[in-house]
Amino acid sequence: MSGICGIIRLDGVPVGRAELEAMTSRAAYRGFDGIEYHCHGPVGIACLSLDTTPDGAGACRPVIERHQGVIFAADARLDNRDACVAVSPFPHSMSATDAELMLDMLLHAGEQGPARLLGDFAYALWDPARLELRLARDSMGMRTLYYRIETGRVLFATEVRQILALKDVPRRLNVQAVGWHLCGMQTPPGQVFYEGIEELKPAEEVTIDRAGRKRSRCYWAPDPERRLRYPDERAYAEHMRELLTEAVRCRMRARDPVGVSLSGGVDSTCVASMAGWLRGQGEAVPAMRAYSWIFSELPECDERENIYRIADHFGIPVHEVPAEETYPLVEDALNQPHEDDPFFSMFLPFMEKSLSAAAADRVSVMFYGFRGDVMCGGNVNDVPGMLLAGHFRESCRELSALSQVFSLSWPSTLSRYLVRPVLADTLRGGAFVSGWRALRRDGPSGSEKSDAGAHLLPRGPMRRAAEHVSSAFLHQVGLPPVEPVRVAARVWPHSAPRNRYIHIFSPLVTRGVTYAERVAAQHGVGLADPWSDRRIAEFILACPQYCVDTASEGKRLARRAMVGIMPAEAIRAVGKVSPEPLYLGALRDKAYHKVLDLMTQSRCAELGFVDEAMLRERFERFERFVRGDVPSFDLWPTLSLEIWLRRFW
Structure with a gap:
């Protein structure tokens, strides 16, 4: 949502504001509520604020601790404000911003500080007494932070493109990251597509000293020995319901209204139902608007019936996005990757259309159910x-x-x-x-x-x-x-x-969430995913897995947790339908010539990543696409990479 960036000159050279302005200009959409700069000698930090809270608690601005001179910047949503207020030495703590409270906790708790912060965040802390820079990212990887260590200088930013904005930063392609992308888009956190730039991993804190030496540690990980053993399976459902209620409540600390990307599946209907139920209980939460994919030409993909079961029950207005306007690859403006990396969804046009409508409705935060599948489904059998x-x-x-x-x-x-x-x-x-x-x-x-x-x-x-991916290339990148x-x-x-x-903790899911956050920010909208709450992850991992999901009752725990919250008929009917026919329709018809163009004199082939003749032959076996013998997803990593290379390289 918000963004931070900074330059620390370890050689003592003063930082000029013009350098910071070059970095902020590359992500200006994150500064809808203002951009603040702090330049003092060899330290320069900028905060781009996109505050979605009703009381200004989510404002992003430099925080200076007067006694020790610590300078702090955070792109954050803090869920456990009460715990941070309890350790704050300042009487104004109840009205403090999330960033101010985070700094209080970090100074109070020392090395344990990052693990005691709940929420989505990335932060930078400069300690002038120790001449150390501390960078950290939240446990579930919901916010991003990148950095580059040079001789005499450290750069950091929310987006890679902000670091690339400085003229003396070289642009060199990291071919190992390309190799990961072509292997099912499972590029691990920490892999950046530009050489010389590094990414904080989820739950990682990096400390850089005055000599430019780096220390890294993982400050949190779920306990592999923790096990929950309740006498009755209903107790797991009750526990799940409590955690999901709190996860939704925390993320509803937003300006009215909020949106939800609502399908007929379990994950988004749980989120919408919980929000509607909280409002019905009289809690001071914002009104919700739904943004839903409607398939008229492909009725086998349409989930309108269950969408409206939820929407009508909780009085949520629905903005329908016609699927016919969102075919992959057809409209160039709706199918563009971000400069940071080639990862983008084949269904990006729906996200662009729904977020554009949400921004027009002045929605502050859009709710998604990204990690619902991996938390409560995914065919983990026990x-x-x-x-x-x-x-x-x-x-x-x-x-x-x-x-x-x-x-x-x-x-x-x-x-x-x-x-x-x-x-x-x-x-x-x-x-x-x-x-x-x-x-x-x-x-x-x-x-x-x-x-x-x-x-x-x-x-x-x-x-x-x-x-069609070159095995020689994959062996070469190691x-x-x-x-x-x-x-x-x-x-x-x-x-x-x-x-x-x-x-x-699938890399595909983590990268998908961070890519979606960038897309939402470009529309001036925050992103929330209650299913990516650390507390839910800890609970799910400690549960007997046969209580979570079974072949005979998909997403069993999530369904049972919603009894009494979601209408019974909707619980029985929920079940995600794959929109893959939309993608296949684009390959076979709507974007056929565009796909052939991407496979002709391709940058991927020129750079030795793929065999172009084999790629084209694979694509042209349409009758096999119809029968499903050729996995259609196999083409998407190459197509998305080709689009990215043509635009940014």
């Missing part, structure tokens, strides 16, 4: 957990449902969902498991695919690359054999929560 809990009949029903859903024989079902997870947990760390992992081929959800030639397939990130998120997940002792961790 048959062993069911059996250990004594739910024998339910485990049999679950195995039967898995057999039907994935068209597996009973032996294959038992092997995949019972025998292998038990062996992996029992023999974890042994030679058997190491050898088995070397041969397995993981799908996007962490499930295994049986393949007689599995030993011939690429391993690690490269297995996600489409056949992608690791195991994705960082999977390495981090190894500390989890059981396969089901381990897979849930991989889902929640």
Whole structure:
């Protein structure tokens, strides 16, 4: 939403305001409520304020601590203001901005300070006594912060393009980041597409001293040993409801009205229902407006019936966005990536249309349900957990449902969902498991695919690359054999929560959220995702996973948590419909010639990233697209990268 940037001259040279103005000009849309500068000798910091709060608590401006001379800047929404007020030494703390309260906590709690902050934030703290710069990013990666360490100078900013605004910063493509992008767009946090610029990872704090030396630490991580064991499954639903209520309430600290990107699926209907219920309970929360995709030409994608069940029940007006106006790649103005990186959704036109309408309605914050799928869905199965809990009949029903859903024989079902997870947990760390992992081929959800030639397939990130991506290029850039998120997940002792961790902290999801925040900010609108609340992540990871999601009852925990909040008929009917036919329609018809143009004399081929002839041949197998034999998503990483390269390189 807001933005920060700064220059710290470690060589003592004064920072000129003109340099900061060059940086702020590249993200001026983040300064709708004003831009403030602080230049004092070798320190220059600028804050671009896009404050969505009704009382000014979300204002972004430099904070100077008078006693120690600490200078602080934060792009933030603080959820635990009361905890920060309790440690603040100042009598005005109740009326302080979120940034001021954050600084109080950081100075009071020392190294524990960042972990005690709840909310979405990125901050910079300059300590003149120690001549140290501290940079940090929130636990779930909802806000971004980039930095560049040079001889005698450190640069930092909310967006990469702000750092690139300085004329003496070189523009060199980081080909390893390109390799990650072409492997299923699973570019890990910390990977930047410009050499020499670094990104704070979620829950990372970086300290840079007077010599330009960097120290990095992870200040928070969910506890892999924490387990919740309630006597009744209803208790998990009640706990989930309490957490989602608080997550929505915290994000409703906004000017009236707020918006919600409302579909007929579980994630957004839970958010809209909770907001409507809070308002019905008399809480002082803003009114909500819904912005929904309406499919007239593709009725199989239309979710109007359940959208209006929710909207009518809670009195939420709906702005309909016709899908026919949002075909991918058709209208250039609606299909543009950001300069920072090539990641953008094939369904960006809907987001652009809905945010444009929301801005016209003076919406302050748009609510999404981005992490709902990975928190409460995602096909994380826990048959062993069911059996250990004594739910024998339910485990049999679950195995039967898995057999039907994935068209597996009973032996294959038992092997995949019972025998292998038990062996992996029992023999974890042994030679058997190491050898088995070397041969397995993981799908996007962490499930295994049986393949007689599995030993011939690429391993690690490269297995996600489409056949037209150059294997020589991928080997050249040196992608690791195991994705960082999977390495981090190894500390989890059981396969089901381990897979849930991989889902929640998926690089694809994290990058998707940060890209959406940039798009919203460009429309002067804040972004909120209650499903990305750290407290919900901690709870979900501690739950028995069979309570969270099953094949026989998708997003089981979320549905049960909404009993008494969402209309019963809507709970029974919720179920996300894929808008993929819109994308396929663009490939086959609406944007056919444009796609061919992107594959002709392509920058991707010129730079050695893809085989252009193979790419075109793959695209032109339309009859196979119709039958679904060719995964259509395989083309999108290349198309999005090509558009980005043509525009910015």
